[in-house]
Amino acid sequence: MRTKIRELRKLHKLSQEELAEAVGTTRQTITSIEVGKYTASLPLAYKIAHYFGLTIEEVFDFSELEEE
Amino acid sequence: MEKELKLYKKSLRLQTVFYSVSLVLLIIMMALSVFEVIRPVFPDERWQSMWNGFLFGLSAVYVVVSILGIVKNRKAQQNEAELKKMYIQTHDEREQAISRRCGQTALIFELVGLLFAIVIGGFFSPVVSFVCIGCLLYLCLVVVSLRIYFGKRM
Numbered sequence: 001m002r003t004k005i006r007e008l009r010k011l012h013k014l015s016q017e018e019l020a021e022a023v024g025t026t027r028q029t030i031t032s033i034e035v036g037k038y039t040a041s042l043p044l045a046y047k048i049a050h051y052f053g054l055t056i057e058e059v060f061d062f063s064e065l066e067e068e
Numbered sequence: 069m070e071k072e073l074k075l076y077k078k079s080l081r082l083q084t085v086f087y088s089v090s091l092v093l094l095i096i097m098m099a100l101s102v103f104e105v106i107r108p109v110f111p112d113e114r115w116q117s118m119w120n121g122f123l124f125g126l127s128a129v130y131v132v133v134s135i136l137g138i139v140k141n142r143k144a145q146q147n148e149a150e151l152k153k154m155y156i157q158t159h160d161e162r163e164q165a166i167s168r169r170c171g172q173t174a175l176i177f178e179l180v181g182l183l184f185a186i187v188i189g190g191f192f193s194p195v196v197s198f199v200c201i202g203c204l205l206y207l208c209l210v211v212v213s214l215r216i217y218f219g220k221r222m
Contacts, residue, residue, distance in 0.1 A: 021156070024069060029162040041161050 001039045002061040005030070008052050023047040069152075076155045077145060084141045091134040098127050178207060 009019055016030045025044060032038035033048075040048065040060070049059045100106045101124060108123065110116035144151045157163070182204045189196035 024156055024159075026156060026160045026162070029160055032162055038162050038165070044161055 001036055001064065003033060003036070004059050004061075005048060006034045008054075008059065012052065019048070019051070022051055072159075073148075073151060073155055076159075077151060080141045080145055080151075080154075084138055084145075087134040087137050087141075091131060091138075094127050094130055094134075098124060098131075175207075175211065179204070182207070 005019075009016070016027045016034075020027045020030045023044065024047065029038065029040075029044075033040050042056075045056050045060055049056045052059065097106070101120060108116055108119040110119055140154075144154045182200050185200040186197050186204065189200055
């Protein structure tokens with residue numbers, strides 16, 4: 001799944017480590033979500049979106065699911 | 069997060085108690101084994117000594133692992149930052165997903181491996197075949213029980 005996490009991180013000048021600590025996960029998980037290897041669970045997606053003050057749909061791209 | 073950390077701290081305390089109790093029991097067993105109060109049942113002296121050495125080595129590994137676990141847990145209980153770091157590492161959802169997938173794949177390999185061992189072992193040693201059947205039945209029983217348990221919980 002594609003996400004805007006990397007762009008948002010750059011915008012907020014955040015490292016993966018800092019974001020991971022803020023949302024209670026590991027840096028490796030953030031990396032995997034950013035490159036699309038791992039799909040975040042609903043609670044983690046909510047935490048990430050909430051951290052940036054956005055909705056889940058604004059951070060995560062669900063267009064692939066909509067196409068199905 | 070604070071509530072979760074509190075619960076995690078409690079579970080670490082329990083884990084430390086478990087480590088300590090098992091450590092004491094194992095050290096007692098090792099001492100009894102060294103002074104030959106208890107010894108593995110083998111008719112052959114050479115096999116007995118070899119098996120005794122193997123069990124002693126295994127126990128020594130467990131002792132080291134337990135001591136490391138106790139030290140790590142104590143450190144985390146006294147330092148909030150360390151506790152949070154450890155909590156995140158153990159509760160990371162990607163790590164849990166990896167473990168789940170590893171468990172599922174390993175189970176398939178175990179079941180298929182045991183089935184092969186039962187069939188092939190049957191041609192060479194019926195004892196090996198029966199032991200493998202026992203293991204397979206035990207594995208199936210555990211899987212079915214866990215499926216019922218988690219099926220009711222989720």
